Amino acid sequence: MAAITLKDINKRYGDGFHAVKDVNLDIADGEFVILVGPSGCGKSTLLRMIVGLEDITSGELRIGDQRVNEKAPRDRNLSMVFQNYALYPHLTVYENIAFPLRLAKTPDKEVDERVRRASDLLELNEHLDRKPANLSGGQRQRVAMGRAIVREAQAFLFDEPLSNLDAKLRGQMRTEISRLQKRLGITTVYVTHDQVEAMTLGDRVVVLRRGVVQQVATPRELYENPVNLFVAGFIGSPPMNFISATVSGDSLHTPFGEWKLPASRAGDLSGHDVVLLGARPEAFEDVSVVSDAVRDHGVVFDATIDVIEWLGNEQYAYVPYDAPEDIRAQLAELERELDSEALRTQLVVALDASSRIPEGAPASLWLDLRRVHVFDPESGTNLTVEAMKDHGDQAAAATPNGGRPSAAASPGETQRETPRETPGETAPRATSEAGEGGDDTVP
Amino acid sequence: MMDEGQLSRGTKVWWWVAGIVILVYALFPVAWIVSLSFKTPSDLGTGQFLPTDWVGDNYDNILRGDAQDLFLSSLRNSVGISLIATFISVVLAMFAAYAIARLDFPGKRLILTTALAVAIFPVISIVTPLFNLWRNIGLYDTWPGLIIPYLSLTLPISIWTMSAFFRQIPWELEQAAQVDGATTWQAFRKVIVPLATPGVFTTAIISFFIAWNDFIYGISLTSTEAARPVPAALAFFTGASQFEEPTGAIAAAAVVVTIPVVILVLLFQRRIVSGLTQGAVKG
Numbered sequence: 101m102a103a104i105t106l107k108d109i110n111k112r113y114g115d116g117f118h119a120v121k122d123v124n125l126d127i128a129d130g131e132f133v134i135l136v137g138p139s140g141c142g143k144s145t146l147l148r149m150i151v152g153l154e155d156i157t158s159g160e161l162r163i164g165d166q167r168v169n170e171k172a173p174r175d176r177n178l179s180m181v182f183q184n185y186a187l188y189p190h191l192t193v194y195e196n197i198a199f200p201l202r203l204a205k206t207p208d209k210e211v212d213e214r215v216r217r218a219s220d221l222l223e224l225n226e227h228l229d230r231k232p233a234n235l236s237g238g239q240r241q242r243v244a245m246g247r248a249i250v251r252e253a254q255a256f257l258f259d260e261p262l263s264n265l266d267a268k269l270r271g272q273m274r275t276e277i278s279r280l281q282k283r284l285g286i287t288t289v290y291v292t293h294d295q296v297e298a299m300t301l302g303d304r305v306v307v308l309r310r311g312v313v314q315q316v317a318t319p320r321e322l323y324e325n326p327v328n329l330f331v332a333g334f335i336g337s338p339p340m341n342f343i344s345a346t347v348s349g350d351s352l353h354t355p356f357g358e359w360k361l362p363a364s365r366a367g368d369l370s371g372h373d374v375v376l377l378g379a380r381p382e383a384f385e386d387v388s389v390v391s392d393a394v395r396d397h398g399v400v401f402d403a404t405i406d407v408i409e410w411l412g413n414e415q416y417a418y419v420p421y422d423a424p425e426d427i428r429a430q431l432a433e434l435e436r437e438l439d440s441e442a443l444r445t446q447l448v449v450a451l452d453a454s455s456r457i458p459e460g461a462p463a464s465l466w467l468d469l470r471r472v473h474v475f476d477p478e479s480g481t482n483l484t485v486e487a488m489k490d491h492g493d494q495a496a497a498a499t500p501n502g503g504r505p506s507a508a509a510s511p512g513e514t515q516r517e518t519p520r521e522t523p524g525e526t527a528p529r530a531t532s533e534a535g536e537g538g539d540d541t542v543p
Numbered sequence: 544m545m546d547e548g549q550l551s552r553g554t555k556v557w558w559w560v561a562g563i564v565i566l567v568y569a570l571f572p573v574a575w576i577v578s579l580s581f582k583t584p585s586d587l588g589t590g591q592f593l594p595t596d597w598v599g600d601n602y603d604n605i606l607r608g609d610a611q612d613l614f615l616s617s618l619r620n621s622v623g624i625s626l627i628a629t630f631i632s633v634v635l636a637m638f639a640a641y642a643i644a645r646l647d648f649p650g651k652r653l654i655l656t657t658a659l660a661v662a663i664f665p666v667i668s669i670v671t672p673l674f675n676l677w678r679n680i681g682l683y684d685t686w687p688g689l690i691i692p693y694l695s696l697t698l699p700i701s702i703w704t705m706s707a708f709f710r711q712i713p714w715e716l717e718q719a720a721q722v723d724g725a726t727t728w729q730a731f732r733k734v735i736v737p738l739a740t741p742g743v744f745t746t747a748i749i750s751f752f753i754a755w756n757d758f759i760y761g762i763s764l765t766s767t768e769a770a771r772p773v774p775a776a777l778a779f780f781t782g783a784s785q786f787e788e789p790t791g792a793i794a795a796a797a798v799v800v801t802i803p804v805v806i807l808v809l810l811f812q813r814r815i816v817s818g819l820t821q822g823a824v825k826g
Contacts, residue, residue, distance in 0.1 A: 153722070172721070172726075173722045199723055200723040251724075
């Protein structure tokens with residue numbers, strides 16, 4: 101077990117493609133870190149650089165207190181679970197799990213002991229004599245994990261291990277991985293493009309976009325205080341709503357009326373003509389179910405609800421609205437980058453399940469202004485989080501490393517870039533993200 | 544024919560008829576040679592398919608009689624030369640194909656196209672210069688003198704077949720092995736080679752056939768029993784008198800040399816199982 105330190109890591113491919121840019125990251129011993137981002141963001145490349153299957157163009161990678169840039173994968177003592185499992189088809193499950201031990205010339209008795217222990221843990225005992233071809237997807241997945249845990253590796257690396265499983269199995273295995281990691285307490289780096297996995301598994305989540313780290317924080321911190329438009333749009337399902345607003349004095353002119361944000365959310369908006377307001381679906385509510393105690397913290401506005409999806413525990417209402425052309429283009433660009441497609445500008449509003457608002461009729465909605473974020477449409481920066489940082493009232497929560505004491509907050513970790521920079525770079529890399537394109541994305 | 548059960552009766556009958564026609568067409572010459580090999584010399588010209596008397600004289604002749612020296616030595620040459628040529632070609636092709644399938648190096652396409660070009664080059668046009676060259680450098684009428692030209696025939700096809708097999712093996716397997724602690728060589732030996740076995744055997748059989756069946760090099764680059772292979776030796780059989788055709792002996796020799804090939808295929812066809820890589824990765 102060991103800490104992993106990435107310092108100014110860069111990856112440039114032979115064809116000039118800059119896949120990973122100046123990544124700084126401190127992964128503490130025993131920590132579970134998730135690398136997440138849309139296809140082609142460089143997360144798999146980063147993982148493969150850690151394990152040694154890709155060369156590091158520049159920067160320094162340390163495992164424990166050793167520099168490992170020049171070491172071959174086998175000398176790094178890491179274990180990895182591949183997206184497609186990469187089991188050895190000519191070996192039985194037993195020999196598959198034993199493979200790393202056999203290479204290390206471990207005595208037979210100890211091999212047997214450790215393989216049995218791993219197979220106990222993963223409930224593979226009755227399959228030990230079978231070949232991988234005769235196993236189901238979930239069983240193969242467990243064999244791949246068995247091969248990873250059988251030896252005392254410094255860290256586990258997972259490369260989208262669940263993306264080939266169906267939704268139900270994925271949920272089970274997710275819990276299983278989480279339990280296993282807690283039990284073994286081994287440093288783990290986990291790559292995924294599924295933000296649900298990212299939120300549920302990780303101690304900390306690293307959001308990557310075009311090879312640049314956007315934010316490193318705990319899942320809660322990412323959700324509540326995303327540093328920019330990209331993180332805000334990527335984390336959360338249904339995603340955060342973005343509403344354009346023009347600034348006039350200290351009030352904001354939106355398609356839904358004049359709103360006045362509390363000082364803690366707005367910060368100093370002078371110098372901005374147009375801003376984007378971000379509000380999660382659950383920040384909205386049917387005004388009739390809002391209690392009087394909190395009603396004053398928000399605004400009430402009228403809107404026509406297009407479609408309602410009733411899910412039992414809650415319901416989603418869709419409210420289409422018109423946005424200025426340039427804002428719409430920017431939101432569409434953001435959506436495209438997040439691997440989805442925006443057909444129209446609309447609000448997605450989560451309502452209480454008891455709400456009886458009808459479809460297709462005007463309704464009164466309430467928005468909790470304490471939960472609104474203000475984004476600079478040019479740079480994408482979350483001005484609310486900036487303001488909080490300046491005030492220092494939530495300084496700990498807003499630091500890039502999510503307040504983990506072990507991780508030193510260095511300025512390089514919250515780089516932001518303007519959303520429209522060099523569009524050509526989003527082209528997915530066949531080498532680093534192979535197989536990702538066909539997967540179903542966020543459920 | 545997985546859906547045989549779903550075929551209608553009429554379709555089934557047609558499949559059988561077509562199958563039998565093809566079998567007869569392919570096996571008739573073989574049956575004829577077998578029948579010839581059991582005929583007496585006087586029986587050869589009768590035009591009958593089956594011998595009037597079944598005799599083993601021809602076999603006796605080539606295995607124990609006058610033609611024994613000629614035949615047995617050539618059989619030894621053929622087996623030895625073909626096996627060595629096959630072995631060298633498979634080993635070389637294995638490394639070459641692995642490099643072609645895995646590595647990206649300049650001139651990769653050039654190697655593949657050159658290999659193909661060599662394969663389609665007419666053998667007969669190379670034989671004469673080769674004959675002169677071999678005589679000058681002392682390779683004429685030796686085993687290496689045949690093995691080297693045979694490699695030029697077997698290597699291209701071996702490289703092509705094997706690189707196709709290697710390409711089917713997911714690269715992740717090798718990377719997984721490396722992460723598990725294997726050196727490049729260990730990953731190749733413990734993961735790639737076992738998975739490529741069907742490819743190796745397929746290639747070996749094809750190479751062996753090419754070397755075993757060659758006639759032009761065999762007849763042109765040898766002059767004595769030191770290196771002359773069976774196909775060439777058959778041309779040197781003589782009858783009991785100079786007025787008698789050695790047809791019976793040739794037929795018997797042809798039957799004898801076919802047997803090892805048949806055995807080889809029967810032995811190895813079980814190894815040529817496709818789908819060995821199944822289960823490695825989730826497709």
